[in-house]
Amino acid sequence: MAGFKTLDDIGDVKGKRVLVRVDLNVPVADGKVTDATRIERVAPTITELSGKGAKVILLAHFGRPKDGPDPALSLEPIAKATGDVISKPVAFAADCIGDKAAAAVAAMKDGDILLLENTRFHKGEEKNDPDFTRQLAANGDLYVNDAFSAAHRAHASTEGLAHLLPAYAGRTMQAELEALEKGLGNPVRPVVAIVGGAKVSSKIDLLMNLVKKVDALVIGGGMANTFLAARGSDVGKSLCEHDLAPTAKQIMIEAAQSGCAIILPSDGVVAREFKANAANETVSIDAVPADAMILDVGPKTIETVNQWIDRAATLVWNGPLGAFEIAPFDRATVAAAKHAASRTREGKLVSVAGGGDTVAALNHAGAADDFSYVSTAGGAFLEWMEGKPLPGVDVLKA
Numbered sequence: 001m002a003g004f005k006t007l008d009d010i011g012d013v014k015g016k017r018v019l020v021r022v023d024l025n026v027p028v029a030d031g032k033v034t035d036a037t038r039i040e041r042v043a044p045t046i047t048e049l050s051g052k053g054a055k056v057i058l059l060a061h062f063g064r065p066k067d068g069p070d071p072a073l074s075l076e077p078i079a080k081a082t083g084d085v086i087s088k089p090v091a092f093a094a095d096c097i098g099d100k101a102a103a104a105v106a107a108m109k110d111g112d113i114l115l116l117e118n119t120r121f122h123k124g125e126e127k128n129d130p131d132f133t134r135q136l137a138a139n140g141d142l143y144v145n146d147a148f149s150a151a152h153r154a155h156a157s158t159e160g161l162a163h164l165l166p167a168y169a170g171r172t173m174q175a176e177l178e179a180l181e182k183g184l185g186n187p188v189r190p191v192v193a194i195v196g197g198a199k200v201s202s203k204i205d206l207l208m209n210l211v212k213k214v215d216a217l218v219i220g221g222g223m224a225n226t227f228l229a230a231r232g233s234d235v236g237k238s239l240c241e242h243d244l245a246p247t248a249k250q251i252m253i254e255a256a257q258s259g260c261a262i263i264l265p266s267d268g269v270v271a272r273e274f275k276a277n278a279a280n281e282t283v284s285i286d287a288v289p290a291d292a293m294i295l296d297v298g299p300k301t302i303e304t305v306n307q308w309i310d311r312a313a314t315l316v317w318n319g320p321l322g323a324f325e326i327a328p329f330d331r332a333t334v335a336a337a338k339h340a341a342s343r344t345r346e347g348k349l350v351s352v353a354g355g356g357d358t359v360a361a362l363n364h365a366g367a368a369d370d371f372s373y374v375s376t377a378g379g380a381f382l383e384w385m386e387g388k389p390l391p392g393v394d395v396l397k398a
């Protein structure tokens with residue numbers, strides 16, 4: 001891979017402490033990992049380094065802790081899940097810096113694997129604070145970044161560490177960039193993007209550039225509600241970031257100027273509770289009851305989405321169209337995923353999808369294997385698509 005050092009350049013790692021940044025931000029329900037794709041994708045890097053006798057020290061975040069350590073966002077259960085995927089024990093330390101981390105690292109033998117607690121339990125992580133970064137670096141001789149899906153974050157463990165230790169791209173980082181370049185480096189038009197999901201505030205800005213790159217943008221999931229509200233629709237109690245309505249309006253103006261069609265839901269499946277099999281009804285998008293929330297796009301919208309998939313030569317997808325984890329609000333996501341998979345199988349579509357939950361949704365639909373490429377990354381993938389610099393990648397090239 002041009003511009004980087006990879007594991008092919010790392011030399012003899014026997015006995016060396018290698019800090020490996022991975023993305024273990026996996027979907028979890030009732031304490032169980034519901035989709036292990038991200039763990040499976042970083043497994044080759046972990047097993048390769050461990051097999052060569054390195055002490056493999058995994059750094060990762062989990063969720064978005066607001067105020068220091070949060071037991072609900074501990075990585076401890078993920079250590080076991082990682083061990084299950086790689087068929088080796090993965091030890092766990094209750095902090096990523098300080099005495100607990102140092103003691104756990106000191107106890108490691110060559111080839112051992114250790115996962116340190118959620119890096120985001122310290123404010124220094126997201127601030128890329130030099131002092132915090134030095135404390136992380138104290139436990140390593142070398143640094144490997146295999147977290148492409150977090151490479152859009154300039155955090156201590158994704159960017160800062162590469163300034164302090166000899167830095168290398170892991171196998172997944174390398175493979176993701178190569179696959180995206182191959183699939184989307186020079187996409188066949190028309191290019192249709194589907195963007196849904198729930199991370200509205202962290203993804204809405206990048207839609208401003210995306211509409212300049214694609215021919216049509218289908219907006220679903222929680223993301224659609226902010227656009228619907230900006231357009232004047234009442235979305236009741238739906239997930240919606242009303243303060244981002246001006247941004248949504250600006251994106252719609254930008255899209256019109258760039259000749260990018262924006263497709264918003266025309267109907268929705270609404271419920272009063274966010275739970276599986278909640279009583280629900282399908283309503284026109286302009287008739288959402290004030291006490292209800294849109295949890296999926298409706299059948300008319302599914303038809304429209306599928307028509308746009310039919311028109312596309314290239315499909316780019318991040319974010320489910322509805323709350324796919326809870327039946328029956330998975331209907332639109334499953335229908336669109338199956339349709340895109342079948343067009344891809346017929347050789348009529350290049351389909352590239354990404355994101356922790358999007359991958360889980362495609363797996364749920366039984367469609368992932370038929371997509372041209374499934375990335376572990378959502379936000380990072382869209383930023384790569386925009387042509388935005390990814391700090392976690394650029395620092396490896398420095």
Ligand SMILES: Nc1ncnc2c1ncn2[C@@H]1O[C@H](COP(=O)(O)OP(=O)(O)O)[C@@H](O)[C@H]1O
Pocket residue numbers: 196197198199200220221222223239294295296318319320321322323324325354355356357358359377378379
């Ligand atoms: N209408 C909706 N209301 C609430 N949550 C939604 C809705 N549509 C999708 N979601 C949620 O969005 C989440 C995924 O969003 P996001 O994290 O942005 O995707 P990814 O991880 O693929 O990048 C899922 O947990 C899903 O339940």
Ligand SMILES: O=C(OP(=O)(O)O)[C@H](O)COP(=O)(O)O
Pocket residue numbers: 023025063064149150153199202354355356357376377378379380
């Ligand atoms: O799940 C992730 O991104 P994604 O939801 O865009 O796929 C990454 O772990 C990054 O997480 P963040 O968006 O909290 O920085």
